Amino acid sequence: MTAQPPGSRPAALDRALQRTRAHVARARRAVVSAGPGRLAGVVTDVRVDADRITVRGWAALPSQGIAAVWLTVDGVPLALADRGRTTPTDAGGRPLTGRSPHAGWVASIERSRLQPGYHRVGALALLGYGLVEQLVPLDVDLPSADPPGALDLPAEGEQVSGMLAVRGWFLTSRGYDRVEVTTDDGPPRPAQLLHHPRPDIAAVVDDADAPLSGWEVLVPLGQTAREVRVVAEAVGPHGRILLGKRTVRSVPVDVTVHDPGRAAVLAARTDLLARGHRPDEQGLNLLVLTHHLGLGGGQLYLQELLRRLLEREGVTCTVMSLSDGVLREDLEAMGARVHVVANPGWTGVGYEEWLQLVTGIAVTTGANRVLANTAGCYWGVDLAARLGVPSVWAVHESYPPEVYLAVGFPGPPDEWVRRRFLDAFEQAGAVVFEADATQRLFEHLVRPGRAVRVDYGIDLERVAEVVAGHPRDAVRRRLGIGPDEVLLMCLGTLEPRKAQALLATAFAQVSRTHAEAVLALVGDRGDVFSAIVHQLVDRLGVGDRLRLLPVTPDIEDWYLAADAFILVSSVESLPRSMLEAMAFGTPVIASAVFGVPEVIRDGVNGLLVDNSSVPSVAAVLRRLLQMRPDERQRIATAGRLTVEANRSSTLYAHDYRTLFDVAGSADPVDLDQALGRG
Numbered sequence: 001m002t003a004q005p006p007g008s009r010p011a012a013l014d015r016a017l018q019r020t021r022a023h024v025a026r027a028r029r030a031v032v033s034a035g036p037g038r039l040a041g042v043v044t045d046v047r048v049d050a051d052r053i054t055v056r057g058w059a060a061l062p063s064q065g066i067a068a069v070w071l072t073v074d075g076v077p078l079a080l081a082d083r084g085r086t087t088p089t090d091a092g093g094r095p096l097t098g099r100s101p102h103a104g105w106v107a108s109i110e111r112s113r114l115q116p117g118y119h120r121v122g123a124l125a126l127l128g129y130g131l132v133e134q135l136v137p138l139d140v141d142l143p144s145a146d147p148p149g150a151l152d153l154p155a156e157g158e159q160v161s162g163m164l165a166v167r168g169w170f171l172t173s174r175g176y177d178r179v180e181v182t183t184d185d186g187p188p189r190p191a192q193l194l195h196h197p198r199p200d201i202a203a204v205v206d207d208a209d210a211p212l213s214g215w216e217v218l219v220p221l222g223q224t225a226r227e228v229r230v231v232a233e234a235v236g237p238h239g240r241i242l243l244g245k246r247t248v249r250s251v252p253v254d255v256t257v258h259d260p261g262r263a264a265v266l267a268a269r270t271d272l273l274a275r276g277h278r279p280d281e282q283g284l285n286l287l288v289l290t291h292h293l294g295l296g297g298g299q300l301y302l303q304e305l306l307r308r309l310l311e312r313e314g315v316t317c318t319v320m321s322l323s324d325g326v327l328r329e330d331l332e333a334m335g336a337r338v339h340v341v342a343n344p345g346w347t348g349v350g351y352e353e354w355l356q357l358v359t360g361i362a363v364t365t366g367a368n369r370v371l372a373n374t375a376g377c378y379w380g381v382d383l384a385a386r387l388g389v390p391s392v393w394a395v396h397e398s399y400p401p402e403v404y405l406a407v408g409f410p411g412p413p414d415e416w417v418r419r420r421f422l423d424a425f426e427q428a429g430a431v432v433f434e435a436d437a438t439q440r441l442f443e444h445l446v447r448p449g450r451a452v453r454v455d456y457g458i459d460l461e462r463v464a465e466v467v468a469g470h471p472r473d474a475v476r477r478r479l480g481i482g483p484d485e486v487l488l489m490c491l492g493t494l495e496p497r498k499a500q501a502l503l504a505t506a507f508a509q510v511s512r513t514h515a516e517a518v519l520a521l522v523g524d525r526g527d528v529f530s531a532i533v534h535q536l537v538d539r540l541g542v543g544d545r546l547r548l549l550p551v552t553p554d555i556e557d558w559y560l561a562a563d564a565f566i567l568v569s570s571v572e573s574l575p576r577s578m579l580e581a582m583a584f585g586t587p588v589i590a591s592a593v594f595g596v597p598e599v600i601r602d603g604v605n606g607l608l609v610d611n612s613s614v615p616s617v618a619a620v621l622r623r624l625l626q627m628r629p630d631e632r633q634r635i636a637t638a639g640r641l642t643v644e645a646n647r648s649s650t651l652y653a654h655d656y657r658t659l660f661d662v663a664g665s666a667d668p669v670d671l672d673q674a675l676g677r678g
């Protein structure tokens with residue numbers, strides 16, 4: 001046996017001591033740290049700005065102090081955190097840990113230190129005894145440093161009257177979800193994305209959405225002269241980046257009435273002409289004023305209403321429309337007399353000259369009631385007042401009055417025309433809205449008791465006939481839909497407000513993992529905007545899985561064939577197409593705007609969607625596609641029962657007939673009571 005040097009230990013003893021020290025270290029770590037299976041802290045938030053990345057979180061242990069917190073990215077320590085901040089809270093305002101009120105920390109690094117792409121952002125808590133605890137990290141997709149867009153309008157120092165149009169461009173592929181605009185200290189306003197053609201961006205950028213990358217936010221400014229500060233930012237899951245700042249000068253709208261004497265003379269002549277009107281004393285002789293006779297929700301509701309009314313004994317009808325369309329022949333076939341008249345002017349003289357010509361037609365009709373259809377037919381209420389005939393005004397639009405005055409006229413209306421528009425709310429015997437949300441925008445202008453909601457009605461009998469007489473499988477084969485394909489259908493004319501480009505872009509993302517999905521956009525009308533949407537769809541590269549189809553009155557086949565109906569409009573009072581899809585037993589996805597949430601309960605009789613970004617729309621598409629068939633059927637059945645309960649066009653016509661009866665009452669009237677609602 002070899003003798004050991006003096007003072008040395010056997011190797012076996014050294015190994016035993018090393019094992020003991022390791023056991024002690026593990027035990028000590030369990031005691032002084034969070035303990036086995038417990039958290040020492042979490043990375044809660046990563047914010048990406050133009051030149052810095054800021055990370056926040058919390059770190060605290062029940063029985064041990066923390067000496068320092070280091071920010072790590074992909075496991076590499078990069079910056080020492082500033083500790084002692086207020087403990088972060090959850091959405092309900094509750095602290096994320098109860099161990100300390102000052103467990104929060106923050107650290108930041110220059111953005112240039114990281115390349116775009118996925119990174120694991122974490123932190124290390126340094127304890128006593130040389131111990132280290134790793135905090136729960138976040139995985140972050142760091143956007144490119146290239147700007148995702150820009151603010152173009154307004155120009156710095158520009159003078160703006162009435163309505164401020166804030167515009168720019170934004171590419172949805174650069175790591176940010178949406179654009180928000182703030183003015184002064186007001187709340188952020190989400191921009192309408194993929195809203196305007198931008199051939200200038202498409203010429204220099206290869207992104208799929210470049211041809212339609214223009215965004216817009218409309219901000220009412222009122223009539224007060226002041227400076228307005230505008231800030232536009234792109235917002236993503238982990239931060240925001242400035243797109244631009246401007247300061248503009250708000251000046252009152254010039255509403256001067258030029259040649260008011262001439263306007264007054266013309267108005268007096270019209271009044272004199274109107275005194276010759278002799279309304280029929282028997283039956284319902286209806287004079288209907290509408291904005292146009294093309295295909296659209298408001299026009300189709302009017303068509304269905306008049307069809308139901310004209311089925312009744314003693315009802316006659318004359319229609320005046322500002323423009324022609326395919327529905328004229330249908331109305332004439334139902335027995336209505338149709339006149340197409342030009343648009344009214346937006347100055348006092350132009351308006352009164354035009355109204356005098358219209359009055360000349362009206363006095364020949366013998367009408368004893370007037371129905372003005374849409375906000376743009378305010379002149380129908382004015383005409384009715386001059387004729388001495390009660391009026392009902394159906395307002396379908398969901399723009400506040402001051403916004404409508406700025407965007408709803410061919411030109412800026414002068415005070416004469418503005419007064420006619422606003423006075424119409426006071427003059428009408430009934431002002432009808434299809435949603436409570438829309439009614440709240442206008443009811444302060446209406447006489448007490450004269451604002452009322454009337455639920456849109458559809459032809460439920462026709463829907464039942466179509467469903468019974470057209471086997472769904474046969475319809476799908478005729479439309480070229482495969483048996484294993486999931487058909488998502490959006491119905492509506494291609495236009496910025498209906499956001500089909502946003503839907504198409506979201507679908508392209510979802511289709512990468514859902515090969516069964518097909519999207520049909522029914523509503524191509526062959527105009528300039530449609531052509532730009534075609535360019536965008538071609539760039540998305542999804543082939544025939546995304547189909548652009550022309551406007552058609554024969555939409556029933558698509559309701560039958562669809563596995564889901566989708567509408568992501570930015571402005572909708574209450575879309576007719578959504579109600580029709582529900583009646584056909586088709587699951588619906590619709591934007592949570594205005595009257596839609598009054599009908600749709602998310603996850604019960606439909607799905608609601610936030611339409612402010614491509615990711616939010618893509619998320620609801622995935623939600624639907626991941627549902628089992630029985631889950632989709634449950635929602636579809638609930639939707640059908642919702643419509644069948646109170647959305648019959650027969651009931652719709654009955655409510656309007658009641659309103660025509662009571663609209664002429666000089667006494668105070670509560671229209672809700674008149675319709676049997678208590």
